[in-house]
Amino acid sequence: MPSATFAAGRDMTIPYDPASFAKDRIEAAAALLGLDLPHQEQWDFIQQMISLDLQAAPGSGKTSLVGLKLALLAQGWRSATRGVCVISHTNTAKDEITARLDAVPAGRNLLHYPHFIGTIQSFVNTFLALPALRSMNVEIQTVDDDAYAAAALRQLDRPRYRVLKGTLERQRDGHQLISEARFVCEGSQLTVVTTRPLPFSADTNSGKQFDHLKRRLARAGVFRYDDMFAIAERHLLRNPTLAEATATRFPFVLLDEMQDTSSMQQRLLDKVFTDGHTVVQRVGDINQRIFDDRGDTQTSPSAFPLPMSAELPVSRRFGNKIAALASDLTVHRPQRIEGTGHEGSIALLLFDQDSIDQVVPVFERLAGSLVPRHVLLHNPPRVLGARRHPGSSAKFPQSLACYIPGFQLPGRGETRGLLITSVRTAREQRRHGDSHAAVQQLWNTVRGAVRPCAPEGLPPLARLDRHPSTAGGRIRALLNSLLTDPLDDEQSWGRLTRQLLETLPELTQAPWDDLSALQDPTAYLPEAEPDAHRHIDDSGHVSAVAGTIQSAKGETHAATLVLECLDRTGKKHDVSEVLAVLAGAGDIAGASATVRRAAQLIFVGATRPTHLLALAALRERAEPYTEALAERGWAIHHVTDPWL
Incomplete structure (x- = not known):
């Protein structure tokens, strides 16, 4: 069949061969990638070449479908100067996509010019922010939040900033105010803001020094990640033809992990790609969006997903029991998830202050009894919590460290290796x-x-x-x-x-x-051992691996334990807050903001496992709901039960 071009906007076309998406070619490529396509929704997404949104449930195989679609598109691409643009939010997601393309000979074509596959940060830097800085004769030294913070605090010690330093030292978060200062674009100008309104006005000595320090670091080429988005936005406003040129270069754009797109990033993408020149396909799971500390929520008309978006409601990761729980916690967009995977188990582990250190060992034993050993050896059980370490509150429990004595988890700024x-x-x-x-x-x-x-x-x-x-x-x-x-x-x-x-x-x-x-940055670290036998403890159980809920997004576990932690307000506990909803005593749509915030976190953690999901909660808070949860098929255990 001769190649063809399909319309993408007013006068733009997608230079590809539509025969690439014929049924036999799709089946052949899917077989090469080891994919099954039993659902019509999968075929619809693969074959459609119009702008669309796809709301995909956890475990629906969204990344595999994206890889398959891109591999097919690569087979039929017919331009040497215009390309496919694939934007994700993390290097991990980007690497998953490139690995799938690398497995198909034609797919490797998308790994080179004129195509682009990368994070939204690298896209903005490459095509917008770095050209803007070069035009201002600014040489980039670093774009990194931690490196910026260190440089800002070193500058603060200089004599010319002594008034500012004295003012900030009287603030409990003074160092944070200076180390997290960032640019925002307001009316085509770069304005300096930080984590909260400053305790001084812009025309005071402290205000002038605060602004000067930020701009001095910018002239030296030291930036935070967010700075690059503001610089890019200003560059677009001052160069109106730049957006059209970028859209011309990329007639087909696929945006992955759309739930993690901030309002600032969405505004920037809208400026580049939503004028009708480009086909834009956006995929993600809005219910895995977690509020950040700025309370950044999407309210623009283009916010993902649009009301008429397509859906992939079928999860192959877990069965209907976990799917039903997850469906009750879909905060941003109600979705009834259908589970077609292994019909796993759900357990609630109750503890008291004196028995909290038994929660993780009991979970490990429970996983050992319910999950096939070869599965655990390949994929050790995971323990997740919303907080790494306790704060100043007297409430109990607060964090992962309350359950695991001596727990340490590298945080941001870790430089060893x-x-x-x-x-x-x-x-x-x-x-x-x-x-x-x-x-x-x-x-x-x-x-x-x-x-x-x-x-x-x-x-x-x-x-x-x-x-x-x-x-x-x-x-x-x-x-x-x-x-x-x-x-x-x-x-x-x-x-x-x-x-x-x-x-x-x-x-x-x-x-x-x-x-x-x-010494730390240049230290040698051996590569992680793939042999999961290192997780076997003296009793023969496969030991759990601990981490935050936020860090587990996108992962698949054999068994997952979600630990009750104090929420970011320091007043409520996340697991206990959602138990009423899960027990049928309330509806997430009518729940308070506190419950909805907790539900977002629990949703992410609860949709990781294939075989066993366990939640841990303080007994006195959870007991009012245990009977209703047991009727829904949950196993209720107190961690001091002698048979566990």
């Missing part, structure tokens, strides 16, 4: 054919890591000399070695990093501070 982690990520990027982006990413990590020792910072990659006898040439050779040499042992890694640290100071004029600050 930063460089080798970046090397491994860059190697994967290089393996997919994007060598330049891999080197660029690795070099930017190096620049950010050494910033505490090198006040002037390191130059951008493009300014490194290429001659092998120069410091720049030797650095380029070392970057290549980091991306290509075997790094199977600590000795090889140590040799390369020593050479790197000996050469880097030659790139700057000013002397470096104490290099001991680089």
